[in-house]
Amino acid sequence: MVGVSLHEVAILLAALAIAGPLARWLGISEVLGYLVVGMLLGPNTIGWSFSDYKAKEILHFAEFGIVLLLFLIGLELRPKRLWAMRYAVFVLGTEQVLLTGAALAAIGLLVGFSWQTALFAGLALALSSTALALQVMEETGDLNTRHGRLGFSVLLFQDLAAIPLIAFAPLFATTAVAAAAATTVQMDIISVLKGLGLIAVIVVVGHFVLDYALRLVALTRVKEAMTAAGLLTVVGVTILMQLAGLSASLGAFIAGALLAESSYRHQLEADIQPFEGLLLGLFFTAIGMTIDVRLLLDEPVIILTLVAGLVAVKAVILYVLGRWQGLEPGPARRLGIALSQGGEFAFVLFTVGYASGALTSENTELLTIIVTLSMAATPILLKIDSLLSRRRKGPAPAYDTPPDNDGHVIIAGFGRFGQIVARILTAKRIPFTALDISAEQVEFVRRFGAQAFYGDASRAEILEAADAHRARAFVLAIDDVEASMRTAELVRSKYPDLPVFARARNRNHAHRLLDIGVTNLQRETFLSSLDIAKQLLKKLGMSEREAGRIIHTFRTHDERRLVEDYKLASDLDKLRERARSDVKTLEKLFEEDAAEEARLRELGQAEEAAR
Template identity: 35%
Template sequence: MAEPTALGATASTLVFLGAAVAAVPLLRFLGLSAVLGYLLAGVVIGPSVLGIFREPEVLRSIAELGIVMFLFVIGLELKPSKLLSMKRDIIGLGLAQVVIAMAPLLVLLKMGGLAGAGLFSVAFAFALSATAIALQVLGERGAMSTIYGQKSFAILLFQDMAIVPFIALMPLLAGPIEPGGGGKAMVKHLPEIAMAIGALVALVLAGRYLLNPFFRLLARTDAREVMTAAALLVVLGSAELMHHVGLSAALGAFIAGLMLAESNFRHQLEADIEPFRGLLLGLFFMSVGMGIDIAIVKANLALVLGGTFAILGLKVVLNYLLLRVGKLCISDAARAAVLLATVGEFAFVIVPLAETYGMISEQNGSLLTAVAALTMFFGPVLIKALEPFLVWLEKRRAKTETIEEDFSDAEGEVLVIGFGRYGQVVNQMFLAAEKNVTVIDRNIDRIRAAGKFGFKVYYGDGRRLDVLRAAGAENAAVIAICVDDREAASTIVEMAVRAFPQAKLFVRAYDRVHALDLMERGVRAPFRETFDSALSFGREALIGLGVPEDEAEEVRLDVKKRDIQRLMRQRDEGLLGGSDLLHGVTVTPEPLVEPKRKGRDISASPRPDSRGSADLEGVTGASS
């Protein structure tokens, strides 16, 4: 097969794009992660199958820019204040995860034949997690802001920071330390340490005081391509600075992004970087797939597969126990544990370095690389397979976990049914007027969250007549139905109209059609949940356009009046009733029956025509 150089840049690019376009959608259609698609594409075009590319290490050095840009974008999405608030998780959970995972890995790898500095280095590398896979999965699920997403990110961030001093210490671990040589070695490396600290300080200061003015100056040129070039310059420049002083390039990009998190140009920078980030990250995963040597896997199949599943299983169990101690619920702890089980990208840095320093043999290096790559291959499959079970478990727990229906002290003059985003605001109005309110809801998590803020919300299903009676509906002056389920709201209305005629009903309507349905059931004036907010929005927008406030208010009142009149006519005439009340709409009457022939003006002078008398009948059509 041709070497990469023989293909040329254009042909190589076509191969990569074609492999990605073929594999990734296929895996996504099967419900699997895009990461798995990239890995599979890399295996196919790599040296083990088609042999189109024979040096994945060369490609990986370029593809690692994807991780660099990924962490830059993550930094943009975080604020320094938020990062400081996570310091306990970053240091506490992160350090605990690495230490707890390393201990059994040392035993497992020693059983595999490793010893000394090589054993310690590989155990550290295998204790780390795949940042790119974890963040990609969290992004696909939209779970970055969830509890398990935040905990996972804190651990990953600690791992990225821990890799820096460890790689710096690897030369010391490699060579024999003579008596009294440890202190001399530390003194020898003091200049490098000082340079690294100085570079970090310089990057933080530049990000804080120079980058915003820099981008502000470029924005005045109104040249988008210059802004894109500047974004790449910042990302690659910060990464190269950290790499030059022996630190992680990804860490440099993360710091640069963090310093720009509160910048006015944050969203523009993210949009400029996103296309490059996605493609290069995909290229990185493909290079990992290329690194899986099928020949070595076949020759040592039992050892490689056994090691792969043993490491995955070990890390899942240890991560789960750690996160449960960290007070995550069962499902969140399981998701994070599996997410962090894969061996990290830095294994492909530490294992070759260990070979270079003579800590491990070349044969062991190849086997360990294959194991690391296979954990990245099977990790996304495990993540996908676990999710249906967790969803089933959560549903089962929701059914079995109940709160007793106890309305012994419910005696409010107002009964609010539903304590969601709508009901909470309504409840505030009643409390502000010092009214005695009873609130019921059937969402257990919502009731518990309300309790943390000091609100008394009773558990009960408002669709049950006995629950409404127990909650005091027979003595309530007002019943406010605020549920977000239109069918449930209609059911409650039917019962309340019949069973509690003394109470005034105020009902939340989902939309216009739902409002008309509620009116048919006896609700005099249902409240559409978006109507008043849309009117207020339009009023403020008119003022923003320069319309005087009093005139904008008149427009708002006019639109509201017309809409209410149209709603009443729709109730009596059907959905098209009152269309003439809409602004900007010209109503064209349509005939009730489609004309059989095209109409013609009979007042026009007749022309000689060869048609028969039959063709002249009904020339005005059915509309006459």
């Protein structure tokens, strides 16, 4: 950030440290918190910290956060999954951009824009904010839903659509620049073709080179080198894409997708995520700095009406497209609101449009503040939608009050796992108190005669009401890993003498439970997998005794390895080395067992012959 002093860097870091936590404490979006603090620090309000020039410099620097965000998203998308999304990306994305662009262009004509300016502005405004939409959907938990995946597909297409819009901006020129600008279109088309060729080169080279290069860096076992290599990958692809005049975020997404199958994916994600979060916070703060409050105060009715129009048009079109894709009204509405704002690429297009003669300076200033305010409106509208949805559903039922108990077992989580434990305890007439966070699940099992209580076992008052201080044992059967960990940590801190028997989703969950001292644990699919493997071995011709011995050997070895791997959990290289040697270790154990079995059989035959 050229020209930004150390004093100003300290102010920015303080703003980021305060705005996000304060927004979460107030129950609003972190993005909105960053926008507000940016507006307060910017040149258009109190203006005592950052000039307009510095605000733009910070914004330009912080845009790298969007690049890192797209890289991390790419890491999560396997090529097969990306191929499966092709319909939503290209069909749904095309429909959204064209329909929204046409509708907004019609509004532009009504406002008084020429048809060229109206069409260019409409298409630019049809693009949503990738950074804001993904950040807000992640905060609200929408990103992992079907409407969240459709939203991501649309955003991905919009990033692709920005490329030809930037290239063809001179075609929309209406000023004296038009004649000169039109002659550059052919060169721009050639640039686009070169850019597409560059994307193909990145895909081919990245597929064969990136993972190998990271493997060489990992062999050095220098953690900082791995972090630098990850950032260099993103920066290098970004530079190449910018040289070709293409979207840097698209290039980062491609680089991430190329490494989605890499064995270093998780390490890269862990190294880059802190930079991504910090730069995104800085990006939204810089967006807040650019809000021209004076222009808003001069023409508040016109600007707010246009912002409302932009948000309404985009939300309605996305709602209709979502319903057409089979979404229920609620998720379709969430999709529409999440992508209803203008995007960061609109700022780029406005700059290119002004330079090429497609927009005047007055148009550019007006459209810029409309986009910025629409971005600020998104988290507010999603919050309102959540509140209204909860009100329509009615208040959440009050937690049940379990009966007084002494010497009982508490079962946290009453799904399939917890119910099996409960049935055995019932048959042995051992008292228990079952808790589940889902009121629907509690009501469902009660209809079948099972006794459970609605309550969140990760809350101290619920455990107190369940008489945890008088319980004999605590069964942790919660399906959700994070909720399971919160509950385990609470039980271990408040009731250190209460034995905890935990269900672990996988090895990583098991290691996290071991971290806090929970040693009575069982991976949920482990024993059933061993049982089916034993049946398979018997079907393949082995005796009951031989199959049982093999399964016993494997179980003993794997449970010992689980504990040994836990000691090496922070050393990925050693874990990978152990995993590779595990097959040979098992083969050796099986051979030794077979030799021992043969020796015992021969000894038995000899004793039988001696008789």
